[in-house]
Amino acid sequence: MSFFSNKFSHKKPAPRRVPLPGTNREFVPEDLGLEIGPVKLKLGDQESIFVNGEWVPESGPESGTHKENRKLRQCIQKLEDENNLLKLKFEILLDMLTQKTAESLLQDNQIKQTTPKGSSGHFKNIPKKHK
Template sequence: MPLFSNKFCPKKPTPRKVELSVLNKELGPEKALQDLGLEIGPIRLKLGDQESLFDNGEWLPETGPVSGTHKENHKLRQYVQQLEDENNLLKLKYEILLDMLTQTTAESHLQEKQMEQLQKQVLNSSRIPRTKR
């Protein structure tokens, strides 16, 4: 017999088997959901006058003094997001207008150069005396 052994070693009980088919036959699926509480709704926690709801991995205050500020913060975050989207759109429009202005300026410079060349050609052609044939 070992010196430091545990003398009391109970056997582990086998897990109980519950036949859900019997419950479903007797109660029906709707009744089983109502009675057994198999459908879990949102998790709510109430501490004093503060009530919170667990949603998408985050505790959201529903009542109490914090819920008003939370709702206001949520509205402000939405407003900030809207302003950021609008700002991005305005930046895009600004870039497009700047590109259009650059293109128009480049085209006008090309036209001015062409006009100067044509004027030089006209002046040169008028200076050359024409010979009669």
């Protein structure tokens, strides 16, 4: 025995010679908990289930409200999609109007450049009435 030995250090236990129950058979996935199924929570008369990252009420007074909220969210999404489509159509119509206005102005400028300054426009061959 050493003079400076640590009296609080313990020796390592010897390995077990008797196997634990269930260690000699194959592991079954159900035993390991790989298929746990949906997580359910029950508080009083309210039962909820965890689906896709959110708690969904299955029974109780809140389940009807949740279903109505889900329908309203779907309706909102549909209206937002329709609104985006209408904005796109409006932009296209505005572009078409701008293009036609520009073409019309170009045609007016071309007409003004081709007609002589002293003529009266489209009716230059018609004689004027004298008073």
